[in-house]
């Protein structure tokens with residue numbers, strides 16, 4: 639079956655289009671709608687966005703592949719991203735990553751077998767003054783330490799269990 643936006647996603651896109659002067663200007667927020675809807679931006683999802691906005695597919699693909707916040711492959715329901723850039727590195731990001739990796743049982747770049755968590759190291763998350771920073775889905779967790787990272791995993795595991803594995 640061909641990929642399609644849900645009625646809710648279509649309503650969100652209509653609302654976005656009213657706020658932006660051109661369809662091109664609305665591209666990034668619409669890509670976020672597609673990512674939330676489908677979990678990641680597959681080729682089909684990018685083509686759907688192009689068709690919905692009446693933009694050339696190459697324009698959509700080049701934008702989606704330029705920005706690291708768009709996932710081009712499936713990720714876990716909890717996408718755990720640790721900043722590895724200079725401020726976070728100097729304030730112990732490696733220790734935080736190592737703790738997350740131990741607690742989740744996956745190396746950076748990996749996804750847990752149950753599909754609940756993907757751990758990734760990423761470039762600057764633009765919260766350098768509150769380093770080290772971990773982003774889980776769309777939420778930031780700042781000033782992380784080994785201890786707080788361990789507590790974060792415990793909290794996320796509990797949430798995943800409480801919601802039947804959902805976010």
Ligand code: FES
Pocket residue numbers: 721722723724725726727761762763764765766767769770771
């Ligand atoms: S260096 Fe980590 S948020 Fe900027």
